Amino acid sequence: MSTLGKKIPGVGVAAIMAAGMLVGTAAASDLNVNPGLWEFRTVMSTEGPMDMPEQRSQETECLTQEDIDQGPLFDMDDMGDGCEVLDSNISSNRVTYTMACDAGDGSTFDTEYSMDLMGDRIEGVMTGDINTPMGDMKLRMDFEGERVGDSC
Numbered sequence: 001m002s003t004l005g006k007k008i009p010g011v012g013v014a015a016i017m018a019a020g021m022l023v024g025t026a027a028a029s030d031l032n033v034n035p036g037l038w039e040f041r042t043v044m045s046t047e048g049p050m051d052m053p054e055q056r057s058q059e060t061e062c063l064t065q066e067d068i069d070q071g072p073l074f075d076m077d078d079m080g081d082g083c084e085v086l087d088s089n090i091s092s093n094r095v096t097y098t099m100a101c102d103a104g105d106g107s108t109f110d111t112e113y114s115m116d117l118m119g120d121r122i123e124g125v126m127t128g129d130i131n132t133p134m135g136d137m138k139l140r141m142d143f144e145g146e147r148v149g150d151s152c
Contacts, residue, residue, distance in 0.1 A: 030092050031068065031092055031095075031117055032092045032093050032117040032118065032119050033063065033068060033117050033119070033122070034119050034120055034147055035063050035064050035065045035067070035068060036062075036063065036147045036148075036149050036150050036151065036152070037060065037061075037062055037063075037147065037148050037149035037150075037151065037152050038060065038061055038062070038063050038145050038146065038147050038148065039058065039059070039060050039145065039146050039148045040058065040059050040060075040061065040143060040144070040145040041056070041057070041058050041143065041144050041145075042055075042056070042057045042058075042141060042142070042143045043055070043056050043141070043142045043143075044056075044057075044139070044140070044141045044142075045139075045140050046137050046138065046139050046140075047137065047138040048130070048135055048136055048137030048138060049134060049135035049136075049137070050134070050135075050137065060148070062152030064152070081104075082101050082102040082103055082104055083099055083100070083101040083102075084099065084100055084101075085097055085098070085099050086098045086099060086100055092117065093116065093117050093118070094114070094115070094116055094117065095113070095114070095115045095117070096112075096113065096114040096115075097112075097113050098110070098111065098112050098113070099111045099113070105133075106132070106133045107130070107131065107132040107133070108129075108130070108131045109128055109129070109130050109131075110128060110129045111126060111127070111128040112126070112127050112128070113125075113126045114126075119147075120146065120147040121144070121145065121146050121147070122143075122144065122145040123143070123144045123145075124142075124143050124144075125140070125141065125142050125143070126139075126140070126141040126143075127139065127140050127141075128140075
């Protein structure tokens with residue numbers, strides 16, 4: 001299995017393949033994503049008792065046809081015992097889902113995720129409400145990716 005599945009959903013190639021935890025192999029290979037060299041940019045911000053400065057990242061990764069055809073890179077077992085997908089809608093051009101996680105220690109994390117797939121580009125956003133004994137936080141991650149080359 002590709003090491004891409006070990007990354008946080010919403011970052012790099014994992015952003016493209018996050019739908020893999022929701023759909024089977026055949027549907028994953030129908031996603032409107034072209035293989036090649038991709039450049040990803042992510043902006044993450046939080047609000048709450050532990051405000052952090054906006055974090056920006058950029059990375060370049062290879063997405064092969066094999067990665068796409070492989071289908072699910074994420075599996076709910078990787079998400080933890082306390083996570084449940086509440087709603088999901090997947091087409092070749094758009095992926096959305098909501099998920100709720102309960103850490104079992106009084107902390108919860110509710111997430112809304114949407115991503116547009118445009119062949120050689122992706123754009124998406126993930127928002128989350130994190131409730132902890134230390135206070136509530138809001139998380140927002142905006143990401144975009146662009147295919148910058150045919151081969152890796």
